[in-house]
Amino acid sequence: MKRYIAYSAILALVWCFVHGTVNINNFILGLIIAPFVIRPFKTLFNFDKEFSFSNALSKIPAQIKYLYVLIVEIIKANIMVAKIVLQPKIDIKPGIIAVPIDTKTDLGITAIANTITLTPGTLTIDMSDDRCLLYVHAIDATDPEGVAQSIKDDLEKYVLEAFE
Amino acid sequence: MTTLITKTITKICLPLVILFSISLLLAGHNNPGGGFIGGVMFASVIALTYVAFGLNYIKSFFNPDWGNWFGFGLLLAALTAFSAIAFSHNFFRSAVEFIHLPFFGEIELVSAGLFDIGVYFVVIGGLLSIFKNVGDDE
Amino acid sequence: MNNTLLSLTIAILFGIGTFLILRRDIVRVIIGLGVLSHAVNLLIVSAGVFSGTKVPIITDDGGHGAAEATGSIFTDSLSQGILAPIIEAGHHVDYVDPLVQALVLTAIVISLATTAFILILAYRIYEEYGTTDIRELRRLWG
Amino acid sequence: MSFMLLEYSLIFMVISFIPCIYRVIKGPTIPDRVVALDAMTTIIVVMLGIYSYVQGSVFFMDVALVLAIISFVGTVTVAKYLDDGVVF
Amino acid sequence: MDSFTAITIAVFLPFILAGILPTVEKLLKDKVGWYASAVAFLSLIMVAQVAPEIIHGETIQGTIEWLPSMGINLSFYADGLSIMFGFIVSGIGVIIMSYSNGYMSKKEDLPRYYQQLLFFMGSMLGMVFSANTIQLFIFWELTSITSFMLIGYWRNRPMSVYGATKSLIITASGGLFMLAGFLVLHAITGTFDIPTILHNESIREALHSHNLFIYALILIFIGAASKSAQGPFYIWLPNAMEAPTPVSAFLHSATMVKAGIYLIARVHPIFSGTEAWFILVSGVGIFTMLLAGFLAFRQTDIKGILAYSTISQLAYLMTMYGYTTHHEPGIGVAAATFHLLNHATFKACLFLVAGIVAHEAATRDITKMGGLRKEMPITFIVATIGALSMAGIPPLNGFLSKEMFYESSVEMGHLLGGPYTILIPALAVLGGVFTFAYSIKFIDGIFLGKRPSKGLPEHIHDPSMVMLAPAIFLAGLIILFGLVPSIPVHNFIEPTVSGILLEPTTLHVKLWHGFTTSLMMTIATFILGILIYTQYDRIAEWQNRFNAMFPWFSVNYYYDGAVNNAKDVTFKFSSRMQPGPVKNYVIAVLLLTLAMFAIPATMLATNFIPQNLNFDVPLYEGLIFLFMIIAALGAALLPKYLPAIISLSGLGYLVALLFIYLQAPDLALTQVLVETLSTIIFLLALVKIPQKFKEHIPTTTLARDLIISVAVSAMIFILLINATQGIVPPFETLSYYFIEKSLALAGGHNIVNVIIVDFRGYDTLGEISVLCLAALGVYNLIHSRGEDE
Amino acid sequence: MILNIFSNMILVIGLFFVFLAMLGLARLPDVYNRLHATTKIGTLGAFGVMLSILLKVGFSPMGVKAMTVALFILVTSPVAAHMISRAAHRHGVGLCKESVIDEYGKACNAACPEPEED
Amino acid sequence: MNLSTHIPIILIATPILVAALMILLRKQPGIQKVLSVAVSFAMLILSIILLSQVWSGGIQAYEVGEWGKYGIILVADLLSSGMVVLTSFVSFLALIYSLDYIEKKSLSASYYPLFSLLVAGLNGSFLTGDIFNLFVFFELLLLSSCGLVIANEQGGVTKSSDKMEATFKYLVLNMLSSIVMLIAVSSLYATTGTLNMADISVKLSAMSAAGTLPWYVFAIALMFVVVFGNKAAIFPLHYWLPDVHPTAPSPISAMLSGVLIKVGAYGMLRVFFLIFIDTLDIFKPVIMYLALATIVVGAISAVAQTDVKRLLAYSSVSQIGYVFLGISFGSIYGITAALVYLVNHAVAKSMLFLTSGGIIHHAGTRDMRKMGGMVDSAPLMSLMFLVGAMSIAGMPPLGGFIAKLSLFDAGIGEQYYFAIGIALFFAIFTLFYMFRAMLLMFWGEKRDVEKYGEYSHHGTSVLMAVPIVVLALTVVAFGIYAEPLITLANATAHQILDPQPYIDAVLVRVVR
Numbered sequence A: 001m002k003r004y005i006a007y008s009a010i011l012a013l014v015w016c017f018v019h020g021t022v023n024i025n026n027f028i029l030g031l032i033i034a035p036f037v038i039r040p041f042k043t044l045f046n047f048d049k050e051f052s053f054s055n056a057l058s059k060i061p062a063q064i065k066y067l068y069v070l071i072v073e074i075i076k077a078n079i080m081v082a083k084i085v086l087q088p089k090i091d092i093k094p095g096i097i098a099v100p101i102d103t104k105t106d107l108g109i110t111a112i113a114n115t116i117t118l119t120p121g122t123l124t125i126d127m128s129d130d131r132c133l134l135y136v137h138a139i140d141a142t143d144p145e146g147v148a149q150s151i152k153d154d155l156e157k158y159v160l161e162a163f164e
Numbered sequence B: 001m002t003t004l005i006t007k008t009i010t011k012i013c014l015p016l017v018i019l020f021s022i023s024l025l026l027a028g029h030n031n032p033g034g035g036f037i038g039g040v041m042f043a044s045v046i047a048l049t050y051v052a053f054g055l056n057y058i059k060s061f062f063n064p065d066w067g068n069w070f071g072f073g074l075l076l077a078a079l080t081a082f083s084a085i086a087f088s089h090n091f092f093r094s095a096v097e098f099i100h101l102p103f104f105g106e107i108e109l110v111s112a113g114l115f116d117i118g119v120y121f122v123v124i125g126g127l128l129s130i131f132k133n134v135g136d137d138e
Numbered sequence C: 001m002n003n004t005l006l007s008l009t010i011a012i013l014f015g016i017g018t019f020l021i022l023r024r025d026i027v028r029v030i031i032g033l034g035v036l037s038h039a040v041n042l043l044i045v046s047a048g049v050f051s052g053t054k055v056p057i058i059t060d061d062g063g064h065g066a067a068e069a070t071g072s073i074f075t076d077s078l079s080q081g082i083l084a085p086i087i088e089a090g091h092h093v094d095y096v097d098p099l100v101q102a103l104v105l106t107a108i109v110i111s112l113a114t115t116a117f118i119l120i121l122a123y124r125i126y127e128e129y130g131t132t133d134i135r136e137l138r139r140l141w142g
Numbered sequence D: 001m002s003f004m005l006l007e008y009s010l011i012f013m014v015i016s017f018i019p020c021i022y023r024v025i026k027g028p029t030i031p032d033r034v035v036a037l038d039a040m041t042t043i044i045v046v047m048l049g050i051y052s053y054v055q056g057s058v059f060f061m062d063v064a065l066v067l068a069i070i071s072f073v074g075t076v077t078v079a080k081y082l083d084d085g086v087v088f
Numbered sequence E: 001m002d003s004f005t006a007i008t009i010a011v012f013l014p015f016i017l018a019g020i021l022p023t024v025e026k027l028l029k030d031k032v033g034w035y036a037s038a039v040a041f042l043s044l045i046m047v048a049q050v051a052p053e054i055i056h057g058e059t060i061q062g063t064i065e066w067l068p069s070m071g072i073n074l075s076f077y078a079d080g081l082s083i084m085f086g087f088i089v090s091g092i093g094v095i096i097m098s099y100s101n102g103y104m105s106k107k108e109d110l111p112r113y114y115q116q117l118l119f120f121m122g123s124m125l126g127m128v129f130s131a132n133t134i135q136l137f138i139f140w141e142l143t144s145i146t147s148f149m150l151i152g153y154w155r156n157r158p159m160s161v162y163g164a165t166k167s168l169i170i171t172a173s174g175g176l177f178m179l180a181g182f183l184v185l186h187a188i189t190g191t192f193d194i195p196t197i198l199h200n201e202s203i204r205e206a207l208h209s210h211n212l213f214i215y216a217l218i219l220i221f222i223g224a225a226s227k228s229a230q231g232p233f234y235i236w237l238p239n240a241m242e243a244p245t246p247v248s249a250f251l252h253s254a255t256m257v258k259a260g261i262y263l264i265a266r267v268h269p270i271f272s273g274t275e276a277w278f279i280l281v282s283g284v285g286i287f288t289m290l291l292a293g294f295l296a297f298r299q300t301d302i303k304g305i306l307a308y309s310t311i312s313q314l315a316y317l318m319t320m321y322g323y324t325t326h327h328e329p330g331i332g333v334a335a336a337t338f339h340l341l342n343h344a345t346f347k348a349c350l351f352l353v354a355g356i357v358a359h360e361a362a363t364r365d366i367t368k369m370g371g372l373r374k375e376m377p378i379t380f381i382v383a384t385i386g387a388l389s390m391a392g393i394p395p396l397n398g399f400l401s402k403e404m405f406y407e408s409s410v411e412m413g414h415l416l417g418g419p420y421t422i423l424i425p426a427l428a429v430l431g432g433v434f435t436f437a438y439s440i441k442f443i444d445g446i447f448l449g450k451r452p453s454k455g456l457p458e459h460i461h462d463p464s465m466v467m468l469a470p471a472i473f474l475a476g477l478i479i480l481f482g483l484v485p486s487i488p489v490h491n492f493i494e495p496t497v498s499g500i501l502l503e504p505t506t507l508h509v510k511l512w513h514g515f516t517t518s519l520m521m522t523i524a525t526f527i528l529g530i531l532i533y534t535q536y537d538r539i540a541e542w543q544n545r546f547n548a549m550f551p552w553f554s555v556n557y558y559y560d561g562a563v564n565n566a567k568d569v570t571f572k573f574s575s576r577m578q579p580g581p582v583k584n585y586v587i588a589v590l591l592l593t594l595a596m597f598a599i600p601a602t603m604l605a606t607n608f609i610p611q612n613l614n615f616d617v618p619l620y621e622g623l624i625f626l627f628m629i630i631a632a633l634g635a636a637l638l639p640k641y642l643p644a645i646i647s648l649s650g651l652g653y654l655v656a657l658l659f660i661y662l663q664a665p666d667l668a669l670t671q672v673l674v675e676t677l678s679t680i681i682f683l684l685a686l687v688k689i690p691q692k693f694k695e696h697i698p699t700t701t702l703a704r705d706l707i708i709s710v711a712v713s714a715m716i717f718i719l720l721i722n723a724t725q726g727i728v729p730p731f732e733t734l735s736y737y738f739i740e741k742s743l744a745l746a747g748g749h750n751i752v753n754v755i756i757v758d759f760r761g762y763d764t765l766g767e768i769s770v771l772c773l774a775a776l777g778v779y780n781l782i783h784s785r786g787e788d789e
Numbered sequence F: 001m002i003l004n005i006f007s008n009m010i011l012v013i014g015l016f017f018v019f020l021a022m023l024g025l026a027r028l029p030d031v032y033n034r035l036h037a038t039t040k041i042g043t044l045g046a047f048g049v050m051l052s053i054l055l056k057v058g059f060s061p062m063g064v065k066a067m068t069v070a071l072f073i074l075v076t077s078p079v080a081a082h083m084i085s086r087a088a089h090r091h092g093v094g095l096c097k098e099s100v101i102d103e104y105g106k107a108c109n110a111a112c113p114e115p116e117e118d
Numbered sequence G: 001m002n003l004s005t006h007i008p009i010i011l012i013a014t015p016i017l018v019a020a021l022m023i024l025l026r027k028q029p030g031i032q033k034v035l036s037v038a039v040s041f042a043m044l045i046l047s048i049i050l051l052s053q054v055w056s057g058g059i060q061a062y063e064v065g066e067w068g069k070y071g072i073i074l075v076a077d078l079l080s081s082g083m084v085v086l087t088s089f090v091s092f093l094a095l096i097y098s099l100d101y102i103e104k105k106s107l108s109a110s111y112y113p114l115f116s117l118l119v120a121g122l123n124g125s126f127l128t129g130d131i132f133n134l135f136v137f138f139e140l141l142l143l144s145s146c147g148l149v150i151a152n153e154q155g156g157v158t159k160s161s162d163k164m165e166a167t168f169k170y171l172v173l174n175m176l177s178s179i180v181m182l183i184a185v186s187s188l189y190a191t192t193g194t195l196n197m198a199d200i201s202v203k204l205s206a207m208s209a210a211g212t213l214p215w216y217v218f219a220i221a222l223m224f225v226v227v228f229g230n231k232a233a234i235f236p237l238h239y240w241l242p243d244v245h246p247t248a249p250s251p252i253s254a255m256l257s258g259v260l261i262k263v264g265a266y267g268m269l270r271v272f273f274l275i276f277i278d279t280l281d282i283f284k285p286v287i288m289y290l291a292l293a294t295i296v297v298g299a300i301s302a303v304a305q306t307d308v309k310r311l312l313a314y315s316s317v318s319q320i321g322y323v324f325l326g327i328s329f330g331s332i333y334g335i336t337a338a339l340v341y342l343v344n345h346a347v348a349k350s351m352l353f354l355t356s357g358g359i360i361h362h363a364g365t366r367d368m369r370k371m372g373g374m375v376d377s378a379p380l381m382s383l384m385f386l387v388g389a390m391s392i393a394g395m396p397p398l399g400g401f402i403a404k405l406s407l408f409d410a411g412i413g414e415q416y417y418f419a420i421g422i423a424l425f426f427a428i429f430t431l432f433y434m435f436r437a438m439l440l441m442f443w444g445e446k447r448d449v450e451k452y453g454e455y456s457h458h459g460t461s462v463l464m465a466v467p468i469v470v471l472a473l474t475v476v477a478f479g480i481y482a483e484p485l486i487t488l489a490n491a492t493a494h495q496i497l498d499p500q501p502y503i504d505a506v507l508v509r510v511v512r
Ligand code: NA
Pocket: D038, D041, D068, D071, D072, D075, F077, F080
């Protein structure tokens, strides 16, 4: 039930967004529609697990922080790739490396994977079946351990805070 | 099989796109959109879940008879068109009504909207029934 | 939009589509039908009879049941045997021709339906014949 | 301003198409083509955004959103097909 | 009862009473034949009731409205000709149906047999009394169909089926030619009504001078010739002998085959008096007379002999009706008419005998028979009377009419002058000689000589009276007509001849009228006939040998060849026309489309290309066009499916982009959605289809396909640049109305959407039905497996 | 005014990045490297353009939708890249010759087929 | 609420509604059966009422949505309402026949909606007064017939691979002609600014009167020859027919040969004699040559066939050639004859196809060489086939005879001797192949039981026999008493050749 309410609220906001007008009317309309949309797919949305509002709300600052880090990293990433693309002669040493991760939840893993892709020089290709390793394509794979370490240090901790 | 990452994002997209499809359906009369476009959006996001999770898994908890959907849509569309005859008008004569709701203000109700909903269901039902029939085929 | 070049492009697309439907491979033929249907959709749009520049969506809402959006328009008065040519009315119309768009919408949906059917048909044909070569599809002969 | 913006942006974007078309045709592998097609939709989304702004009409933004969504669906489907040989 | 009613009843009674025959059969069981005889007898009475009026020189006519809008009605006309035929048909009908009671085994499907006989009789009566050409044709074809049914009475015997088919194809097709002739006649005269043409001098004169005259004549003659087995069409009649013998007697000697003769007599007043008539009718007649008489020698089947004799006798009739000059329209009409009646008597008689013999001797092969005169004396006498009449021996009726034949031949030869003076009588005598020979063979072979030691049943005897009486009756008629010719001449021949010549005619036929040329010719016939008969077997053998050496020297060779090879030849044709791969069909469609465009373009267009072409283009537009073409080329040329499909998808996105430029957001939306869905469905299909197939295109094919493609491109380009010049002159367009009323009346801002859900929502209803259909169709496709082999 | 200049700046940068992404698509040696370009730069480019529109029009329907588009692309494009690259690798598309390491290929141990030209 | 004015739309929308209901009710075969037959019968009655209304009250126009000529107008004139009666009649009987003929699962899952939509497509095509709407309904026809062709028969003898192949050819060629139609329709719109056929007619006439009729209008007009010719399967657009009609389940073959190919003839009459009057001088000779080629090719190919349904299909090709020959005369008599021919062929050929279904059930094969002597084991089928074959061959006193008679009479009256000569000659082919088929199947020796097995005893159930007999009686009735049909055809021909009342009925009205 709580999950319903929470998801409905989020979806009502989404409704406003896709509708293009964020106002109370639309939000209420969204609240009315949302349960019908979630209901058939509740198996997909962990409805068997407990949900607590306070828990969810408490993560918001961490999430905002994560977003900030993400944006900064993205800009760095872009500048890096832009440099490579604009080189007269492209000189790179790419490769695929395995990066161990500590994140356990679905959302967390997804977040870290996506973050890796959006950040400098790395691109998530796959995840091992035991959910412990991410296979990452790095533009500069000359130092696999270094890349893994930087992912751990610069990204994963924020993701863990925000989504675990 | 697809990965956890895809599945998670698909989960996020699913309600979002469904809402968007409803919004397109309702906006159709005044903005781009309408029953067909909304319906295709809906169908494609369901198709996305079929792709991401596998048809059999989705069917285990969400397995509507899409045939009924397009049957219903066609029925709704045809009945809407027919209803004009009951009002001593020609088939498909449309009606525009403005009603005042306490909270939402003035709302425009058009018979064509009902027809568009019929289209919406036909598109969803038709496309997904094709997908399911072919996808189920061994 | 440059009509001559658009026409030329459409014509070339038709040519390519035609070349494709003359192939022996069913999948190619279907791709060719796809190209042709793109071409024909463009053709219909280019058959719009007047060229405004605005999206045919009325934005200046003067309230419901509002006054005419485009000014007065002549009407053919057939009962009096008059075919009134449009003289000024065309100038009032800022929109592009909405009718051809509606026609194309219908055409697109129909071609989607037919394409879906023919593709699944191709799938079944492969199952039955073990090939997509139309030259093998000649059990019905004579 | 806005017409100039439109003109130049559009020319710029259309020129950006060239590599995409090149990759779609040249490949060499199917994933290359898929990437290129995906990139093409990104360009169109961008163009739609600009166009929408310049025209002052929200209509094209809807197209952009739909395109973003549907191209994701398409890409995932093709990728799955490439990977598993099945669609659903 | 007035005469018209009587005729109507005579015609329709057999149909109606035949309709209830199966019910009657439940009651009467195997006595149902007598019911049929009674029906025939009723018709005979009806015909007889009308006869006095006709003999007095009147004609009867009446009409029932049927198809007034086409000028075709159900109308009957009775004059001497029709009454005579009416008598022959119904009279012999009674005889044959009575005879059948003895002939047909009780195990046979009797209701079907009698029903079809009655249908035939009704059709025949309907034909001879028809007053309009279309009605005549209808009954004519009905006789063909009933004849087909009766020949094929034993439906499981291959030879019956063969004979039935042959007769139907020849006679019914001939009928179609006749119909065409009637239609030409209609086109010339403006009427379908026969009496109108017969009795209207001016119409006939106009007809004779019309340039279509000859075509009408030829077409109608083809009908007559096919039905009466003349010329090359004779071939069906011998095979028609597969029918039960009473049927052969009735249809294929006495009545149906005379339909052609009837037709010739009927149209005689219309067409005769022209050279064409003589050349066509008499020419074909003489040819057939000689050919059939000669070919009869080869026959070993007694019914075969009779079949060929029938052909040659009918040819006599044709020949005589054909005798005409401008001043003497009907030289042989009287002779022909009399011989027609006589032939009906003696030939029916001989067929009945043949039936009896075949029934008793259990064979129809004349080489296996002989000496039966002792065992079946009555049959022998009856047969002899019939055969001698056919041979033209006095004092039988055949002699009289043959004399008249010779007489008219002499007259015709004389009128033509030159070599014809001798030639025509000589050919007539030759025909008589053949007739004499095969007539004698019939008697000699069956009844005279020695009984063969084996092959025949032990006890052969005269049949019961049921079968014998009709034959005796006919033999009696033969003698009666021979001795007292005035009875038939006064009652039948004179009214008929008057009817044909359209003027009152009196005839004087006597058994003895001095030593005339014709008597000399008769004597010559006997002498030559006996001479020929001594060589009979040798001639037959010679014919057989000739036939074996030159199989192609017969019409049957061509008929059989055509029918047997029809399947192979046509299959070759149709498999060339319909070779399988859809590609050729697509080419056909494209070529036709191009032709349809090219015809007006070359005929009417002064300039293909309008003046105001504009090739200035902003860079981005030009690039988008270029990209579209490249993407389409990619779809066309990339060798593997998936790249091609991705390329096609790219084209779709570019089209969507173009729609955006064209200010069509709805279209762009729909386009991108549909594009992606199509791709997904493509992938669904490709799940099963591997990328194995690789087409190698030969240069010629490539060149042809390229030419077609370029032509299509050119067509579209020319059409488009012309058609998109704007409305000429600028009419109001529907769109103005939609723009104006969209918000005001339909309450929607999005005009395109309002059009598709409101103004033209009905289209959309159809469109979503199409979507449902696709879904249902795909369901069927997926679930259509399983019942294979 | 400043906002306008700022937004135009973002727009131009965005467009430039989109262009760069496409350049990368053409120039980089294999599909994995090309994905770096399109995913990272392309996403940022699109994001930038949408952001600039949001800045220009504020939270009007157009702005909100532009933002929605931007967020959607941000969320989905890495996943699309992940799916494609994964499929490419499993489909047998090899790394470019400059590559120095392939731990994924080892992990897959299933003998990947030779890279093929399509 | 005066329902009688709504009949045109009811005839189209009801089948769509019923199709929707049938989709929803596909788990209740009982209700489906009763409802579909009841509705089909009601439609038959309504269509007859419509025809009589038009006969007595003149042309009826029905504005869908009350938008005047700006929306879509349905027009019921004698031609269209007559065709609708024909459709309703044949489809009612074919539906009854289907109840026992189509495989149960296929029947309840998809057959009824597909069939209903086919009927909707037919009625819609006949009644619409809007050229683009015609396109939409053509697509409806196309896809519904495709779906039905692949429906399973009870104990079917047609391999599903054959069905796939046939459907593919059908679909490709028809999609191609749809594309041609769209090109033509949109070019026409670009030229006249309207889609309403009456309106187009007026505008083209105005251009013609003013001397500004552009040449390409003629090209557009002739493109419609391809469009409708493809539907009607005239040479060289007939290639799909001999594959599709035989592989379809028999009641569907009956619908396809009986009614569907007539849509092409209808379209030609409608479009050329209403819209493109100025192009008739080119149109008539073109159609005449195509019609003659169609007659020849169809007839010769029919002779080659050993598959009974394929033979009937080729016969349809040839016969439709005769219909077009009548149309190509372009005169009152020619068109009357064409219409009479059309109706007679529809009835007789549907009957023959239904009969062939019974034959196939009985013999377990479509190959005539594997039959023989069936007259004893299947007497009813034998008689019915005879009636149908005779009618097609133009033998009196059946309907086909009246048709050929009026056609030949018209042709000779109009002095088309060459054409009639060919038509006549190939009528003999018709006679030949029809009777040969009859003899192969019903007469002759019984087939080799060792090789092909015994004939099945359950040849024809009552539900299958009744429609056949009804059609046979109609065939006979059209021969014995043809006056009403000819009168109707004649009045229709007059109406076709004088488009003004049609135009008035459509255009003279108040617009919202
Ligand atoms: Na994407």
